[in-house]
Amino acid sequence: MKAIHQLSTFQNILKQYSQNEPLHRFLATYYRQNKQMGSKDRRTASRLIYNYFRLGKALVNEPIEERLIVAEFLCNTETNDFIAHFKPNWNQLVPLPLKEKINLVKAEYPDFNLADVFPFQNYISDKVDQEAFYQSFFIQPDLFIRMQRGQDNRIINQLKVADIKFTQVGPQTLAFTNSTNLDQVLTDKGIYEVQDLSSQKACTYFKPQKWDKWWDCCAASGGKSLYLHDEEPTVKLLVSDNRASILENLKERFSLARITNYQRKVLDLTLNQALFLHDYEFDGIILDAPCSGSGTWGRTPEMITQTEEYKIKFYTELQRKIALNVVKYLKVGKPLIYITCSVFKAENEEQVEWLCKQFNLVVESQELITGYNYKADTLFVARLIK
Numbered sequence: 029m030k031a032i033h034q035l036s037t038f039q040n041i042l043k044q045y046s047q048n049e050p051l052h053r054f055l056a057t058y059y060r061q062n063k064q065m066g067s068k069d070r071r072t073a074s075r076l077i078y079n080y081f082r083l084g085k086a087l088v089n090e091p092i093e094e095r096l097i098v099a100e101f102l103c104n105t106e107t108n109d110f111i112a113h114f115k116p117n118w119n120q121l122v123p124l125p126l127k128e129k130i131n132l133v134k135a136e137y138p139d140f141n142l143a144d145v146f147p148f149q150n151y152i153s154d155k156v157d158q159e160a161f162y163q164s165f166f167i168q169p170d171l172f173i174r175m176q177r178g179q180d181n182r183i184i185n186q187l188k189v190a191d192i193k194f195t196q197v198g199p200q201t202l203a204f205t206n207s208t209n210l211d212q213v214l215t216d217k218g219i220y221e222v223q224d225l226s227s228q229k230a231c232t233y234f235k236p237q238k239w240d241k242w243w244d245c246c247a248a249s250g251g252k253s254l255y256l257h258d259e260e261p262t263v264k265l266l267v268s269d270n271r272a273s274i275l276e277n278l279k280e281r282f283s284l285a286r287i288t289n290y291q292r293k294v295l296d297l298t299l300n301q302a303l304f305l306h307d308y309e310f311d312g313i314i315l316d317a318p319c320s321g322s323g324t325w326g327r328t329p330e331m332i333t334q335t336e337e338y339k340i341k342f343y344t345e346l347q348r349k350i351a352l353n354v355v356k357y358l359k360v361g362k363p364l365i366y367i368t369c370s371v372f373k374a375e376n377e378e379q380v381e382w383l384c385k386q387f388n389l390v391v392e393s394q395e396l397i398t399g400y401n402y403k404a405d406t407l408f409v410a411r412l413i414k
């Protein structure tokens with residue numbers, strides 16, 4: 029009975045979700061409007077709908093309910109009521125390694141093709157191990173935090189006292205399962221930041237010098253700038269974005285981290301901003317560009333089916349327009365840090381080629397940070413010298 033009820037809630041959510049907003053936002057509204065759902069019901073409903081989207085475009089010709097059962101089988105590592113009810117012969121097999129489970133699915137559904145999970149094969153960077161990448165969609169990414177320098181012992185002690193499970197994956201970095209709620213345990217918000225492990229790795233390319241002037245030109249809520257400041261607090265920072273609301277979030281995060289000495293400005297960088305920027309010159313520019321986000325779809329699997337191919341071209345053009353209004357403010361001999369959270373070569377390697385030609389930059393280093401091997405996002409970073 030329970031499983032039938034879970035299925036009908038899932039069907040209801042899928043029917044109501046118009047797919048033009050992030051799934052997590054839709055679910056928050058849905059749960060507010062369906063107060064009769066307890067926390068366990070909400071957890072199950074979220075699991076089912078997220079797992080369903082994790083299947084991407086695999087088995088698109090099968091009925092929704094069958095696809096959901098396949099998704100549940102592939103995405104879970106422990107048996108559950110839902111699979112036990114709808115597919116009892118698979119229930120005991122749920123803990124098997126993913127590769128074996130994929131073979132079992134193929135045996136029952138000959139049309140199952142792992143590559144259909146991610147329908148953009150032709151666009152993927154050559155550096156991506158496609159099989160590992162597709163398989164990673166069935167595994168929920170971890171939650172990562174970056175501990176402010178000097179605060180690691182304090183944070184780790186608080187977590188141990190509260191009996192929260194974590195893995196230390198770097199001197200400043202801890203990993204948690206995605207459902208971990210840190211808010212009630214780590215109450216001093218300024219001493220750590222939620223930041224994906226690959227994003228933290230990308231930040232190691234900054235290498236700022238004391239008293240440098242840096243510009244984080246697409247700063248959003250400041251994830252990269254917070255890292256930069258933690259690494260070199262003497263850096264003079266300009267942060268900008270075209271969204272005023274997101275810069276308000278940045279302001280709050282900076283204030284929690286007790287960073288007050290910086291400049292913040294709303295700038296649309298598809299436009300020439302010489303009026304404001306004419307006398308600026310930077311020792312480093314972070315261009316964490318608006319992009320398809322395809323390296324982060326393990327966290328937002330609804331995007332796999334919602335994204336259309338024309339969007340890739342849209343983003344590459346936007347990235348170029350922004351670069352044209354940014355690179356001129358970089359001092360000669362200094363780095364442009366170009367970052368995307370995309371796995372597409374048009375946004376990454378090909379964009380680096382274009383940037384080098386257009387602005388006479390030299391590639392010091394570039395890397396596709398393949399987070400799918402360690403339950404993290406996949407990001408691209410290049411350090412380009414003017």
Ligand SMILES: C[S@@+](CC[C@H](N)C(=O)[O-])C[C@H]1O[C@@H](n2cnc3c(N)ncnc32)[C@H](O)[C@@H]1O
Nearest residue numbers: 246247248251252269270296297298316317318
């Ligand atoms: C990938 S996000 C940046 C993430 C951020 N650096 C961080 O670490 O949290 C890209 C940002 O570019 C901004 N953006 C998009 N179009 C822009 C434009 N025309 N001018 C300036 N910023 C833009 C978006 O608002 C978004 O916040």
